[in-house]
Each structure stands twice: as C-alpha cells, then as structure tokens.
Amino acid sequence: MFMFEKAVVGGRRYWVWVLCLLTVMGAALLAYLRQLNVGLAITGLSRDVSWGLYIAQFTFMVGVAASAVMVVLPYYLHDFKAFGRITILGEFLAIAAVTMCMLFIFVDMGQPMRVLNVMLYPTPSSMMFWDMMSLGGYLMLNAVIALVTLSAERKRMAPPRWIRPVIVLSIPWAVSIHTVTAFLYNGLPGRSFWLTAILAPRFLASAFAAGPALLILLCLVMRRLTRFDAGRAPVQKLAVIVTYAMLLNVFFILLELFTALYSGIPEHVEHFEYLFLGLHGQASLAPWMWTSSVLAVVSLVLLLVPSMRRREPVLAATCAMVFASLWIDKGLGLIVGGFVPSPVGAVTRYVPSLPEVLIVLGIWALGFLMVTVFYKITLSVREEVAAS
Amino acid sequence: MSISRRSFLGAAGLSALALAGKAALNARAQEPKPEPASADSGTRWALVIDPRKCLEAGDCTKCLDACHRAHNVPAINDRAHEVKWIWKERFEDAFPSLQTDYPPDALHDKPVMVLCNHCDNPPCVRVCPTQATWKRHDGIVMMDWHRCIGCRYCVAACPYGSRSFNWSDPRPSIARVNPEFPTRTKGVVEKCTLCEERLAKGERPACVEACPAKALVFGNLVDPDSEVRLLLRSRFTIRRKAELGTRPAIYYIV
Numbered sequence: 001m002f003m004f005e006k007a008v009v010g011g012r013r014y015w016v017w018v019l020c021l022l023t024v025m026g027a028a029l030l031a032y033l034r035q036l037n038v039g040l041a042i043t044g045l046s047r048d049v050s051w052g053l054y055i056a057q058f059t060f061m062v063g064v065a066a067s068a069v070m071v072v073l074p075y076y077l078h079d080f081k082a083f084g085r086i087t088i089l090g091e092f093l094a095i096a097a098v099t100m101c102m103l104f105i106f107v108d109m110g111q112p113m114r115v116l117n118v119m120l121y122p123t124p125s126s127m128m129f130w131d132m133m134s135l136g137g138y139l140m141l142n143a144v145i146a147l148v149t150l151s152a153e154r155k156r157m158a159p160p161r162w163i164r165p166v167i168v169l170s171i172p173w174a175v176s177i178h179t180v181t182a183f184l185y186n187g188l189p190g191r192s193f194w195l196t197a198i199l200a201p202r203f204l205a206s207a208f209a210a211g212p213a214l215l216i217l218l219c220l221v222m223r224r225l226t227r228f229d230a231g232r233a234p235v236q237k238l239a240v241i242v243t244y245a246m247l248l249n250v251f252f253i254l255l256e257l258f259t260a261l262y263s264g265i266p267e268h269v270e271h272f273e274y275l276f277l278g279l280h281g282q283a284s285l286a287p288w289m290w291t292s293s294v295l296a297v298v299s300l301v302l303l304l305v306p307s308m309r310r311r312e313p314v315l316a317a318t319c320a321m322v323f324a325s326l327w328i329d330k331g332l333g334l335i336v337g338g339f340v341p342s343p344v345g346a347v348t349r350y351v352p353s354l355p356e357v358l359i360v361l362g363i364w365a366l367g368f369l370m371v372t373v374f375y376k377i378t379l380s381v382r383e384e385v386a387a388s
Numbered sequence: 389m390s391i392s393r394r395s396f397l398g399a400a401g402l403s404a405l406a407l408a409g410k411a412a413l414n415a416r417a418q419e420p421k422p423e424p425a426s427a428d429s430g431t432r433w434a435l436v437i438d439p440r441k442c443l444e445a446g447d448c449t450k451c452l453d454a455c456h457r458a459h460n461v462p463a464i465n466d467r468a469h470e471v472k473w474i475w476k477e478r479f480e481d482a483f484p485s486l487q488t489d490y491p492p493d494a495l496h497d498k499p500v501m502v503l504c505n506h507c508d509n510p511p512c513v514r515v516c517p518t519q520a521t522w523k524r525h526d527g528i529v530m531m532d533w534h535r536c537i538g539c540r541y542c543v544a545a546c547p548y549g550s551r552s553f554n555w556s557d558p559r560p561s562i563a564r565v566n567p568e569f570p571t572r573t574k575g576v577v578e579k580c581t582l583c584e585e586r587l588a589k590g591e592r593p594a595c596v597e598a599c600p601a602k603a604l605v606f607g608n609l610v611d612p613d614s615e616v617r618l619l620l621r622s623r624f625t626i627r628r629k630a631e632l633g634t635r636p637a638i639y640y641i642v
Binding site: 050051109114117127185188190343344 | 467468469470477480481482484511514515516517518519520535536537538539540541543544545546547548549552553554555556557573574575576577629632633634
C-alpha cells in the first residue's frame with residue numbers, strides 16, 4: 001500500500017533518526033495534551049499578542065510548501081530535464097510542509113474539536129475559509145501527483161497522460177496558497193504592519209528563497225548519507241533560483257521600510273521601531289531581527305558571487321543562512337511585529353513558553369519524519385528500478 | 389472497458405453519499421440566525437458616552453461592575469489573560485489619531501469607557517470562518533460561544549482591542565455566578581453584546597442602568613426623536629478610529 005513497506009526497512013542510522021524524531025513528537029504530544037487540558041494560557045500568548053509562534057510557523061511553512069513550484073515549473077513547463085530527479089522531492093517536501101501548516105493552525109485553536117465548523121458553516125467572506133480550502137486542495141494535488149509519478153517510475157512506465165493537467169494546475173495553486181495566506185493578514189483595517197499590498201509578493205519571494213534553499217540542503221545531505229546523488233546541475237540551478245528570490249525578498253523589505261519610514265506615519269513606523277530598536281523599553285525581538293538582516297545581506301552577497309555559489313560547502317552554508325534569516329523574518333517577526341503596539345498602543349512582551357516551543361518542535365519533527373519516509377520510499381523505488 | 393457490478397455499486401453509493409452530504413451542508417448553511425423580536429430595519433441601537441460626566445463621578449466603576457457581574461465575566465488579574473467587556477482606557481490610547489501636543493486638562497491622561505463598538509461594518513464579522521460572530525439587523529454584533537473555534541482571527545481583526553479570549557477556564561475566576569446568564573468555556577472569544585438579553589425584555593443595557601452620572605445614553609439611531617439622536621444633533625461627538633470605515637455605533641461627546 002503506497003509503497004510504505006519500503007519505509008520499514010532501514011539501517012541502524014535510519015532507525016536512530018526516526019526514533020529521535022518520534023521522541024520529540026512524543027514530548028510534544030504530552031505538551032499538547034496539557035494545552036488541551038489547561039487552555040492556551042500555557043503559551044506565551046496574551047490579550048495583545050494573540051497569535052505567536054504557532055501562526056508564524058504556519059505562515060513560514062506555507063512558503064516552503066508553495067516553493068515546490070520552483071522545481072515543478074521548470075521541469076514540466078520548460079522541460080528543464082536536470083530537475084527530473086528532484087521534482088518529486090519538491091512535491092514530497094510540499095506534502096510534509098502543508099501537513100505541518102494544518103497542524104500549526106490546529107494547535108493554535110482554542111476549541112480544536114470544533115474545527116470542522118469551518119466546513120459546516122462555509123464562509124466565503126473569511127480568508128481563513130479560503131486558506132483551508134487552498135491548503136487542502138494543494139495537499140491533495142501534491143499527494144496525487146507524487147504517488148502517480150512515483151508508481152509510474154516504479155513500473156518503468158511514463159506517467160499517465162491525465163496527470164499532466166493536474167501538475168499544471170498545481171503551479172498556480174502553489175501561488176494561490178501563499179497569496180491567500182498573505183490575505184489573512186493584509187486585509188485587517190487596524191493592523192498597519194500587515195496592511196500593505198506587497199505582503200503577498202513578499203511572501204512568495206521569501207518562499208521561493210527558503211524552500212529551494214531547504215531542498216538544496218536536503219540534496220546535499222542525501223548525497224552524503226545515502227546512495228542518491230541529485231547531481232551538480234540541479235543543485236546549481238536551484239541556487240540561481242534562491243539568488244533571484246532572495247534578491248527580490250530583500251528588495252521588497254526595503255520597499256516596505258522606505259514607505260513606512262519616509263512617510264513617517266507613526267502607526268506604520270512603530271512596528272518597525274519595535275522590531276528593530278524596541279519600544280517603551282521592550283526590545284526582545286531586536287537581536288533576532290538584526291541577526292536576520294545580517295544573515296540576509298551576507299547570504300545575498302555569497303549568492304551573487306558566482307565563484308562562491310559554485311562551491312558546494314559555501315553554498316550549503318549560504319542556504320542555511322537564507323533559511324535561518326527568512327525563518328526569523330517570517331516565522332517570528334512578521335506575526336508578533338503586527339501585534340505590537342496593540343490597537344490601544346500597548347507594548348506587550350511575547351516570549352514563547354516551553355510547552356509552546358515543544359509543540360512547535362514536535363510538528364517540525366513530524367515534518368522531518370514525513371520527508372525522511374517519503375524520500376526513503378523514493379530512493380528505494382529508484383534503487384529497485386536501477387537494480388532490475 | 390467494462391464496468392463491473394461491484395465498481396458500479398461502489399460509485400453509486402459514493403455519489404449518493406456525496407449528494408446527501410451536500411444537502412445536509414446546505415441545510416446547515418441556511419439555518420436562520422436567531423433574531424430578537426424587535427429586530428427590523430427600524431432599529432439601530434447605539435450608545436452616546438459623555439466622558440466628562442463620567443469623570444465627574446470620580447473613580448466610579450459601577451457600569452463595569454454591573455456588566456461583568458451580569459454576564460459572568462471572570463475577574464482575571466493577569467493583564468495578559470484578562471477578559472473584559474467594558475473598561476477604562478486612557479483617552480489618548482482610545483483615540484490615538486487625536487493626539488495633540490497641548491491636550492485639554494479635562495481629558496488629558498484621563499480614563500474613558502470603551503467597549504465593543506458594534507460597528508456597522510465590523511471587520512470581526514467579515515473574518516470569522518464559522519459565522520460565530522455576526523451582525524444583527526438592530527446593529528448588535530453578536531457572538532455564538534458554542535460555535536466559536538477559538539482561532540482568534542476576530543481578535544486580530546478588531547481595531548479596538550474589544551475582544552477577549554478565554555486563555556483558560558474562566559469559571560474559577562467568577563466570584564458569584566449569575567445563573568440567568570451562561571458562563572463560557574476555555575478557548576472561545578467573548579465581548580460585549582450590548583445586553584441583548586436585557587433588550588429582549590425591554591430593559592436598557594446594564595452599564596447604562598448602573599451609571600449614576602447618566603454618562604451613558606442608550607437609544608435607537610433610526611428614531612429621530614430618540615435621546616441619542618437628540619444628543620448627536622446638539623453636541624459634537626466622535627467615534628473611535630472612524631477613518632477605518634468600520635462605522636462604530638458608540639459615540640463620544642468631546
């Protein structure tokens with residue numbers, strides 16, 4: 001069934017890794033049971049900062065999910081053959097990322113057992129309804145595409161013809177999931193930090209940098225740990241994609257800064273002030289934001305210099321920097337920064353609690369487990385095909 | 389290609405299930421919202437608040453106490469997790485766009501009562517993914533605490549900070565439970581409902597009733613002879629963040 005039998009055979013290293021992930025997931029489950037019992041009071045969230053790490057992680061992972069399009073589009077629309085071997089890796093990464101997104105939303109809910117009310121009372125005026133629809137659709141699309149193409153590969157046949165329109169549909173769909181996610185925030189009248197038309201393009205740019213950066217890292221890790229070698233060409237091509245996307249992302253952030261700071265409108269300036277300098281003595285996010293900025297600039301320079309980008313150890317470090325920089329920017333600053341100062345000017349400190357961090361780590365562990373299992377299945381199928 | 393009996397029956401069964409599911413979904417979606425007896429286009433409830441009158445009463449918290457007692461609002465001391473339906477906010481914080489370097493003594497740094505604005509164009513209603521909050525024909529922005537999934541999208545959408553989330557079980561923090569009104573569970577959002585339960589009985593909101601200074605005036609905006617309309621005609625009033633287009637129904641005399 002779904003070739004899962006290939007995931008239960010593995011060496012010692014494989015099982016130790018899986019066991020580590022399961023341990024983190026177990027700890028997270030305990031923390032979540034406590035949250036279910038006590039309520040969201042066990043998190044660092046508050047009246048003023050009512051969304052935090054959970055929703056921020058969700059936002060970041062939507063980007064990682066959407067970035068599958070960066071391997072799918074060149075391969076299927078431009079017949080860029082070098083991506084042939086890694087396209088399915090991008091799709092499996094998307095499946096894991098969307099699953100994580102859904103879980104991040106789920107753990108953020110005060111009444112999770114009522115989650116199906118969203119389906120029972122469909123509300124087109126709510127962007128959250130559309131987000132759920134687009135994420136669910138994207139998960140389905142990628143699951144079908146990955147399964148069908150991998151099964152075909154296993155049987156050494158060309159994939160059925162009907163899958164091509166499905167794949168083509170997944171391309172605009174990927175753009176839609178991150179656009180709708182931006183719409184969650186940028187249609188709110190009282191939240192000036194998010195009230196910017198460039199939020200969706202910015203989300204997409206950062207997604208198309210962070211996702212492929214992760215994919216490069218995964219390819220390099222697999223070359224080291226498994227018999228699978230993605231090859232040099234696709235990795236270098238992905239590096240070019242990361243370069244362009246990161247360039248756009250930094251450009252978009254500078255546009256935001258110019259608009260806010262040059263206009264000088266307090267409610268636009270204050271959020272950036274809080275994030276980078278601190279407001280009313282609260283500056284807990286400033287070290288993070290500066291780290292993110294420095295990482296962004298350094299990684300961009302390394303990406304832009306071809307001789308640096310072509311050296312794989314440098315590229316690996318650069319990709320890690322890109323990923324970390326964007327994780328801080330989107331997985332931390334973007335959501336919290338929108339809530340401080342509050343609509344009545346309150347500056348509230350937000351520090352995620354230990355159970356909150358554990359739950360987040362648990363969902364990440366699940367994501368890693370899914371990627372591990374999916375990639376293992378893919379590699380086993382390929383080895384089987386190569387051997388026969 | 390031939391269709392086996394087995395696959396035909398399977399497909400037929402699935403189709404029937406899908407149709408039944410859709411019908412059930414439609415029925416639920418069209419379920420009418422509960423409306424009060426008085427609800428028609430001839431009613432639009434509003435409040436006119438006179439902060440100066442309120443200040444004359446000193447450190448009075450009668451409206452707040454009456455409201456929170458009547459509605460089983462928990463008294464949580466932790467600022468991060470507090471739940472409140474009506475409360476005092478610094479004038480400058482309630483009206484951030486009215487900043488002046490030379491504020492009048494009468495209002496500068498002084499508290500003013502704030503609550504849900506029962507907007508005509510409420511962002512909270514627009515964003516709610518389950519229609520657990522909605523606008524009634526008489527203008528009240530209502531909440532269904534049994535439908536709310538606790539996603540706090542409305543909390544993010546409200547430009548007034550008028551919505552409170554139950555971060556934990558509120559019941560231990562209610563000193564004396566009013567058996568006439570429901571308590572809430574953890575994980576749902578709540579806020580002022582303009583005492584719709586009292587309006588249904590022909591009574592005025594509890595805060596209005598409790599105010600000794602008559603600083604809170606309640607009435608129907610549609611009725612040109614109502615007390616609120618009289619005040620709005622004779623006094624200069626402002627609304628919180630009117631520039632956002634939310635069209636609040638709570639007016640302040642300045």
